[in-house]
Amino acid sequence: MAVYLFVLFFVAVYLSSVVELLDNGLARRPPMGWMSWGYYMCGVDCQRNPQKCLDEKLILSVADKFYKEGYQEAGFEYIIIDDCWSEKKRDHNGKLVADRKRFPNGMKYIADYIHKLGLKFGMYTNIAATTCMGYPGSREHFKTDAKMFAEWEVDYLKVDGCFVEEDYLNIAYIKLGAHLNATGRPMVYSCSWPYYIEFIHHKQPDYQSVSKYCNVWRSYHDVVTSWSAIKAIVTHYLEAYEHLYKFHGPGHWNDPDMLIFGTGSLTDSQSRVHIAVYAMLAAPLLLSCDMNRISEYEKKLLLNLDLIAIAQDPLGVMAKPHALQRLVTMWVKPHLPKKGDKYNSVSFALVNLSDETATVSFTPGQYGLNSSDNYAVMDIFAQLFIRNMSLSDTFRVNVPSEDAAIYTMFPL
Incomplete structure (x- = not known):
């Protein structure tokens, strides 16, 4: 017991010395953009499955679509690379390295390309030693990785929470956030913290703490490309409203996960349900799809500025x-x-x-x-x-x- 109390005391002293509440001035409205995971997932087998290849060409093509086809003007700005972007091992300096075949020019090159179009760049890590798909995570490397993401001029960081114990979840997200703040580089901080507390460790998340340290947080299962997944998400937010709404607003958003337009998964009417609920929730609108597969009707919904005005309203009220x-x-x-x-x-x-x-x-x-x-x-x-x-x-x-x-x- 004495050792346990000493550890708690040490952690408290450490955190009080390095942690400031999230104060990055970002995400005053729910982020809008594109994220790779929902559709491309761990798309590393580019020879056998080139249509689902997560690589440099794909990311730059999304940036071009946003820039040329009106998405940027409607508010879609973040382009975010999810899991499976790196080599399987860190380099001899202990730094993460982008996969040399799929991202031959490195992440700073992609960031520069995206930024020149007036768009913003996002990436992914995990607070464990490995990511959910077995790539190097950030545990024991928070300071190094935060500095690296800042040097690459990342604007949005999605941080997963696979493979860690409950107590570590409640410390690690705060600690990594402090290191991100210390870089001086403004980065939207997207956490999966409450999801793992509730659905892996079966405890009630402390949303008051989550909302202090994160801009965006996942509170339900990953979306998949099916109508049944959308119904489950809608039902969850219907049932969880009383737990969630009071911590939701400018700078701090509940995230029901990605929009699955452009995947051939939904009818037009189901697409209306999907985006209607997300807009009313003031949720992040992050597409995950092949941008070339977005139907004319889906594009009409995404570029409906009256709908976007509801979704992006500055008051940020969760319906x-x-x-x-x-x-x-x-x-x-x-x-x-x-x-x-x-x-x-x-x-x-x-x-x-x-x-x-x-x-x-x-x-x-x-x-x-x-x-x-x-x-x-x-x-x-x-x-x-x-x-x-x-x-x-x-x-x-x-x-x-x-x-x-x-x-x-x-x-x-």
């Missing part, structure tokens, strides 16, 4: 879910613009996860609207004005199976 029927939920989100700096605009997302069309009705005045004047109603997906409504009017709409609709009410 509150209200059950209307079995498997039919209305998510309610107040946001800007305000009338007279007093009356919020409010968006309502009607989400039907059932296999039947649902007819729903609601009175907006019962959900936090407070202007005695009328509201102008806009259909966000159609980008059309619908009509003016008062607080006492009832809104009635049919929502098809596995579909969503979003209506925004602007105070007049």
